[in-house]
Amino acid sequence: MHLAVVCYPDLVEGAREWIEDLRAQYAGLQHDPLPPNMNLVYPVANIDSTKLIEHVQYVTESFKPFRFVVRCAIPLKDTLSPSTYVMLPPDEGFSAVVFLHDALYSGLLAEHLSDDAPFIPHVAVGYTDDIDYARRIVDDINGVEFEMEGMVRTLDILHIGDDDIRTISRVEL
Numbered sequence: 001m002h003l004a005v006v007c008y009p010d011l012v013e014g015a016r017e018w019i020e021d022l023r024a025q026y027a028g029l030q031h032d033p034l035p036p037n038m039n040l041v042y043p044v045a046n047i048d049s050t051k052l053i054e055h056v057q058y059v060t061e062s063f064k065p066f067r068f069v070v071r072c073a074i075p076l077k078d079t080l081s082p083s084t085y086v087m088l089p090p091d092e093g094f095s096a097v098v099f100l101h102d103a104l105y106s107g108l109l110a111e112h113l114s115d116d117a118p119f120i121p122h123v124a125v126g127y128t129d130d131i132d133y134a135r136r137i138v139d140d141i142n143g144v145e146f147e148m149e150g151m152v153r154t155l156d157i158l159h160i161g162d163d164d165i166r167t168i169s170r171v172e173l
Contacts, residue, residue, distance in 0.1 A: 001045070001159065001161055002043035002160040003049055004042060004043045004044070004160060005039075005040045005041035005052075005158070006037040006158060007037060007155050008035055009036075009037070009150035010151040011148065015036075019125060022126075023126055026137050029086065034165065036123050040104055044112045047112075052108065052157055053157055056155055057171050058107075060155060060172070060173050065151055065152060065173045066152050067150070069090060070146075071145075073087065073088055073142055074122075075131065076122075078117070083128065084127060084128060084135075085127045086124070086126055087124055089120055090121055090122075093121075153172065154170050154172050155171045155173070156171075157169045
């Protein structure tokens, strides 16, 4: 069993469907079985769920809901696997997501912060082991001007089991 923290942002009308359509359009693109989200704390084991919930509640007391805007896609090669991710990083709100991520990785989670790869705020479209395919998808996405606006208002603490992923707590900013 693992625990993680994600944000299911409030997206402008049609944005969630647009991301789901992209996932369906590119059959070779894999994705997590979650709706579009921003991953803020990657899955960790051996942490008590009650302590994690308390930590997230404490950390988020100093944050207010914030807006972000995405205007492009980027590919990012995972340094720990053969995967390349197709990501939608925020042009606006980037630093707010970084500050939230960094605050979450203090205290209880400090020892779980990995130095193996930089944290890049994003909404994930999906991933593939074919870097050229990922680049083609990014080129297709960026071939059309778009703007996806969203709000970060809540964080979900997820329980990740062998057969299920479920929210065990939702914390408001």
